[in-house]
Amino acid sequence: MNTDIADVVISINGRDKGKRFLIIGAEDGYSLLSDGKTRRLEKPKRKKNKHIQPDGAIKTHIAEKLKTGEKVTNSDIRRALAEYTATLDKGGMQ
Numbered sequence: 001m002n003t004d005i006a007d008v009v010i011s012i013n014g015r016d017k018g019k020r021f022l023i024i025g026a027e028d029g030y031s032l033l034s035d036g037k038t039r040r041l042e043k044p045k046r047k048k049n050k051h052i053q054p055d056g057a058i059k060t061h062i063a064e065k066l067k068t069g070e071k072v073t074n075s076d077i078r079r080a081l082a083e084y085t086a087t088l089d090k091g092g093m094q
Contacts, residue, residue, distance in 0.1 A: 002054070003031060006063035008084055009052040020055060020085065021045065022077050024066060036077030058084050 003009060007023050009031070021033035024044055031052060032044040039045045057063065062080040065072050 003049065003052070004057070006066045007057045008055045008081065009033065010055050011047065011051065012053050013051040014047070016045070020081055021052075022058070022062075022066075022081060024072075024077075034074075034077055035081060036074040040074050041072065041077070056084065056088075 003023055003026075005023050005025065009021055009023060011017050011019050011021065011033075016038075019035065021035050021039065023031045024034045024041065025032035027046070029049055030046050031049055033039060033047055033052070034041050034044045058080045060080055060083065062072060062076050064070075065076075
């Protein structure tokens with residue numbers, strides 16, 4: 001699976017099945033996921049890569065901040081995911 005920091009993924013297994021998350025980090029075969037609400041930056045969800053499906057990448061300043069290690073807030077993540085979802089609902093591609 002080819003995922004990177006700041007990619008949007010969908011959980012395919014577990015209680016959170018079908019939910020969108022943003023990858024904020026990675027460890028040995030695991031991705032650290034946050035949605036800014038139920039899974040906050042302070043305590044991200046650690047999920048095996050085989051249990052997530054890539055959905056796209058956000059193309060906002062948040063992606064650049066995550067990749068360079070700058071400070072990102074939970075509200076930044078919520079806003080980025082909401083904008084991403086709104087773009088998909090309008091039929092656009094990211």
